[in-house]
Every structure is written in C-alpha cells, then in structure tokens.
Amino acid sequence: MTDPLDQARAEAAAAVAAAEQAKRDAEAALARAQQLAAEAEAAAQEAVEAEQDAQAATTAAPDAGAADPVAAARPGDGGGASSGPLSSGAVDAVRAGYATEGPALEIGSLVNGDALADVPVRIPLGMLNRHGLIAGATGTGKTKTLQVLAEQLSAAGVPVFAADVKGDLSGLAAPGESGEKLLARTRGIGQDWTPLAAPAEFFSLGDGGPGVPVRATVSGFGPILLSKVLGLNDTQESSLGLVFHYAEQAGLPLLDLADLRSVLTYLTSDDGKAELAELGGLSKATVGVVLRELITFADQGADAFFGEPEIDTAVFLRTAADGRGIVSLLELPGVHDRPALFSTFLMWLLADLYNDLPEVGDLDRPKLVFFFDEAHLLFAGASDAFLDQVTRTVRLIRSKGVGIVFVTQTPKDVPGDVLAQLGSRIQHQLRAFTPDDAKALRATVSTYPTSDYDLGAVLTSLGTGEAVVTVMNEKGAPSPVAWTRVRAPQGSMSPLPADEMSAQVAASSLWPVYGTPVDRDSAREMLARKLEAAALRRRELDEATARDEALVLQAKEAAAREKHDAAALKAAEKERKAAQAEYERQQREFEKAERAAASTRARRSGGSTRSSSSSGRGRADSGAGGAGGVLGDVLGSSAGKTIVREVVKGIFGTLRRR
Numbered sequence: 001m002t003d004p005l006d007q008a009r010a011e012a013a014a015a016v017a018a019a020e021q022a023k024r025d026a027e028a029a030l031a032r033a034q035q036l037a038a039e040a041e042a043a044a045q046e047a048v049e050a051e052q053d054a055q056a057a058t059t060a061a062p063d064a065g066a067a068d069p070v071a072a073a074r075p076g077d078g079g080g081a082s083s084g085p086l087s088s089g090a091v092d093a094v095r096a097g098y099a100t101e102g103p104a105l106e107i108g109s110l111v112n113g114d115a116l117a118d119v120p121v122r123i124p125l126g127m128l129n130r131h132g133l134i135a136g137a138t139g140t141g142k143t144k145t146l147q148v149l150a151e152q153l154s155a156a157g158v159p160v161f162a163a164d165v166k167g168d169l170s171g172l173a174a175p176g177e178s179g180e181k182l183l184a185r186t187r188g189i190g191q192d193w194t195p196l197a198a199p200a201e202f203f204s205l206g207d208g209g210p211g212v213p214v215r216a217t218v219s220g221f222g223p224i225l226l227s228k229v230l231g232l233n234d235t236q237e238s239s240l241g242l243v244f245h246y247a248e249q250a251g252l253p254l255l256d257l258a259d260l261r262s263v264l265t266y267l268t269s270d271d272g273k274a275e276l277a278e279l280g281g282l283s284k285a286t287v288g289v290v291l292r293e294l295i296t297f298a299d300q301g302a303d304a305f306f307g308e309p310e311i312d313t314a315v316f317l318r319t320a321a322d323g324r325g326i327v328s329l330l331e332l333p334g335v336h337d338r339p340a341l342f343s344t345f346l347m348w349l350l351a352d353l354y355n356d357l358p359e360v361g362d363l364d365r366p367k368l369v370f371f372f373d374e375a376h377l378l379f380a381g382a383s384d385a386f387l388d389q390v391t392r393t394v395r396l397i398r399s400k401g402v403g404i405v406f407v408t409q410t411p412k413d414v415p416g417d418v419l420a421q422l423g424s425r426i427q428h429q430l431r432a433f434t435p436d437d438a439k440a441l442r443a444t445v446s447t448y449p450t451s452d453y454d455l456g457a458v459l460t461s462l463g464t465g466e467a468v469v470t471v472m473n474e475k476g477a478p479s480p481v482a483w484t485r486v487r488a489p490q491g492s493m494s495p496l497p498a499d500e501m502s503a504q505v506a507a508s509s510l511w512p513v514y515g516t517p518v519d520r521d522s523a524r525e526m527l528a529r530k531l532e533a534a535a536l537r538r539r540e541l542d543e544a545t546a547r548d549e550a551l552v553l554q555a556k557e558a559a560a561r562e563k564h565d566a567a568a569l570k571a572a573e574k575e576r577k578a579a580q581a582e583y584e585r586q587q588r589e590f591e592k593a594e595r596a597a598a599s600t601r602a603r604r605s606g607g608s609t610r611s612s613s614s615s616g617r618g619r620a621d622s623g624a625g626g627a628g629g630v631l632g633d634v635l636g637s638s639a640g641k642t643i644v645r646e647v648v649k650g651i652f653g654t655l656r657r658r
Helices: 003-060 069-073 088-097 125-130 142-155 168-173 180-188 223-230 234-249 257-267 273-279 284-299 313-317 339-356 384-400 435-446 455-461 498-507 523-605 613-636 638-652
Strands: 104-112 114-124 132-135 160-164 200-205 212-214 327-331 368-372 402-408 424-427 466-470 482-486
Touching: 088 104, 088 114, 104 125, 104 142, 104 466, 114 125, 114 180, 114 482, 125 402, 125 424, 132 142, 142 160, 142 168, 142 327, 142 368, 142 402, 142 482, 160 168, 160 339, 168 200, 168 327, 168 498, 200 498, 223 234, 223 284, 223 339, 223 384, 234 257, 234 273, 234 284, 257 273, 257 284, 257 523, 313 339, 339 368, 339 384, 339 402, 384 402, 435 455, 455 466
Parallel strands: 132 402, 132 424, 160 327, 160 368, 200 212, 200 327, 368 402
Antiparallel strands: 104 114, 104 482, 424 466, 466 482
C-alpha cells in the first residue's frame, strides 16, 4: 500500500474522528442542557413542595421550630438522595444517563452519601470498542474493577485478553469465596453475588512464564514494526527493509533474532556484500547500529518472544462450549524491568489483529476487548514512532470490532493523543501528596464533563473499590459523572495457586500445538552451510592453486636445470674442441718438427758413403745415433716437452674439460 493512500486514509479517519467528537460534544451539550433543565424543574418543584410543607407545618405545629437544614444534607445519615453532594434531580439525571436499552456491563451503583442500589452505573456493551481507561493509585481497586468487567464480558460471550503483570487476575479462573463483609457490600449496591469462575487460558511470552508460549517469527513481525520498536531512523529502517526483502527472495526464513543478525552480518561480509550490489548495498555503519540495537533488544528478553511455532492471534477470539468468551491472561512475571518486551508484544498483537480482522464498523458487542494492566510500562521510554503507531492503532482498530482498555495509576501515564481516543473512564482514588500530584489532579479534573461534584475533593477521598465514572452512552454522548461503588468480582480475588495454573495449562488444547519450541532450518543454519561451503571451495581452490604453483615452480626448476646442463655441456664441448684444436695444432707442429728432423737426417745420410760392412754398420750406428741425436734434440726442447705432455694427456683422457 502506498504512502499517499495511507495518508489519505489516515486523514479521512482523522476527519471522521473529529466529526464524531464534534457530534459527541454537541450531544453532551444537549444532555447537559437537558440535565440543567431537569435540575431547574426539580429545584422549582422542591421549592413548591418545601413551601407547602412549611405552610402545613406552621398550621399543624406552630411551636415545633425549624428543621435543621444541615442535617438534611449530611452524608450517611439516611437522607437518601439528598444526603450526598447530589440533589435528587442530579441523582435522577445520573439514573437516566446510565439507562440502556441494549446489553450493558454493570460497573456498580451511585454513591450519594450512601450507595443507591436503585441507581446502577453501567456501560453499554457496544461502547467497549470505543476504548477506555481505568486509573487509580496502588491499592484502590482498579485491578478488581478490571476483573469485574472481564467476567461480565466473558458472560456476554465476548472474548477478553488481559496482560496480567502482577498475577492478580489469575484468580478469575476460580470461583470466589463468600463472606459476611463481601455479601454486605454486594447487598448494599444491589448485586446478587454468587461465586463463579470464568473460562480462562494462560499464556506467557516465549518460555518466560507458566502459560502457553506466545511466539512470533521475525518475518511475521516485519521490518516496519521492528524498526519502530528498535527506534531506528528512516535510513536504518529502509536498510532493514532491504534485508527482509533479500531474505525473502533468497529463501532464508527469518525466525528469530539470531537469523536476522546472521543475515545482516553476511550481507556486509566479503562473501555477501555482492548480493545486494544491484540494490544499492548496505552501509557497514548502518548495519552496525542495527546489530547493536538488536543485541540490546535481545538482552531485554526479546529472544524468548521470537521463534516458532508462531501463535495464531485467532486463538484470542475463541468462546467456550457454553458460549462464554474465553479470558486469555498473559502472565508477565518480572516484566517491570523489561518494558520493551511488553511493548513489542502489544504492537505485534494489535498489528496482527488489525491486518487479519475484516472491517465491521460499530457492532452491538465487540469481537475482543483488550485490558492492558500497568499501561505505564507500555509507554515508558517509548519513541515518538512507537507512540504514533499505538495512537494510530487505537484509533483504527475500533472499526475491526476490538476494544482497548488501559489500566494504570494516573491518566498522565498515557499520552494525550491516546487519551483523546478513549470513550470511557473509571477513575479510582488519586493522591495529591506533592505539588506534581496536585498539578496532575487539577489536570485530571479539567478533563471531566461539568458536574455538581467538587471533583478535586471527591477524587482524593474515594474509598477502596469506589471510582468516579463517566462512559459513552448508547448515543455516543458522555454520561453524567457518577461517584460509583464498584461491584465485587465473582471469581477469586486471590491469585490462582501455581499448581492449579500449571494443571490448567497442561490440560489446554493449545499446549500440544504451541508448548514445544520448533527449531527448523532457518537463515542462520542456511548461511552457516553456505559460508562453510564457500570456505571449503576457497580451501580447495587454494590447494589447487598451490599445486599448480608447485608444478609451475618444478617446471621452471627443471627448465633451469636443463638450461644449466645445456650451457655446461656447450661449455665443455667448446673446451673439448679448443683442446682438440690445440692438440691438432701441436700435433702439426710435432709432425712439422719431425719432418724437419727427417729432412736433416736425409741430408746427412746423403753426404758420405761407407763401403765396408763394418763401416756400413758403423754408419748405420752412426746414422741411428745421429737420428737419435736429432730426435733427442727436438724432444729435449721446451716445445717438444709440451707436445709430448699434451699427447700423453690426450691418449690417457686426462685432458681437462671445461
């Protein structure tokens, strides 16, 4: 749904609300005028009757003396309607103002000095979806007033949901105990009291209490609601919406806060940041803020609320087999130090009901009535976005047939924009011990319709179980302000024993469905496997790369060795060739020297001839000796020695190769 359409609808709803308020103001003014006229007429009639009585008394007993006018108006002396602050005409106006044609809840009876059993104070059943407030100091009876209304709603077939912060309401699941004091009180206000237990179901936030666990998935909660609970700005809310969109498209179920944290961490990691590149990506700074807020939120106990199985809010709309509405009590022990968890549940539940329920307009009886005890916890430290959300929900959910009643110590605990949406008010005693209390008291008095009461004095002097009441009548106009003595609950006014509550929870038809948490495969596990697979692929790739690099290195080393060996071989071959050339050169020199020696011998032998054999032998010997002498001369020279040495080395293979 687009923002302009939402804005148009909101403006239309505001216009309708303003018109309804104007109508109520006009009807209230008309009712006040009628009341004043009735009072004036009654006063005139009283004056005539008083004059007639005076004349009769003067005629009958002229010496009897005058009656005491103070005694006639003194509270509690049996003066009836005229014994309290209201005249008989004002009492009649109260009686008429609380008369109803359709079904109504009995709040109690008017107090005017004494309780007047014949002047009941009630609220039309159909006006409960206009919301309301029950306020009063600790110990003044506001929780018992809540119990009285819840029991009557149940009896009328209207389901009830109540946040039982202190455990005081659990007693309505057991019949009350009779006693002389109780019966005397109920007889005095015309209540025919009988003990009666209401059909009740007990719930807890996650596993944090003795009831059927109430859980919601993070996906079901949604990014907008979660952003408002976390107090995120527009940029951070937009980024969170992008994360939810990615998770849905990627098939990653967001069931609990751990899943959401895993997705946020993944999308800013090296593995995941490319996933949102086409959508603009996520800022690490923004994700850091969201993660810190989620950790704080989890520390306040929110982890217990998120998970599966997610509760179907339709279970709060059930009726019992006998047609009575089931009273669903959310047991919240220790929630005082965790207001964010309380606020989270309220917002999700109301938002879920608003989304699921059809538009029905004004019904003759609500589909469901919410009572939020200790409502100041709901708004403690709440962000502006949260307050806007609550105000809008309170204003719009009425058309879905759902009524909301806030229960708190003083009206100032509820924001003004929320108070402006409330149609009925039951105000128990207020205390004004400090200047701030006195200021709050004056502010409270100023919000009531005009009445004959000194409301400042009345509100500080109310007894336990008494309240100043004004409701919206069947025509939508405020009823006259009435000092009321509230009826007594029919259920037990003491908390239900723990063992009895546990037995009822175990016997509930909801326990097999919601009692055991389900930890199915979700984003955290899926991303863990994905990251593990990616890490495995990286390891395999690194190992393959290392192997390839090793092979390349080995190939390079082999090539280097081959190159070195080839170079060494080439150098050795070159040296061998050089040595061979040197050898051949020296061999040539040797052969040359040898030829020279042979030539010399030939010349010598050709110069003389021996004729005798001895001479021949001598010449032969001489020739040999001469030849030997020449060879000896050659070999004895330094060049000859070098030639001989190299020849020997070549023959025996000792010529060095390089």
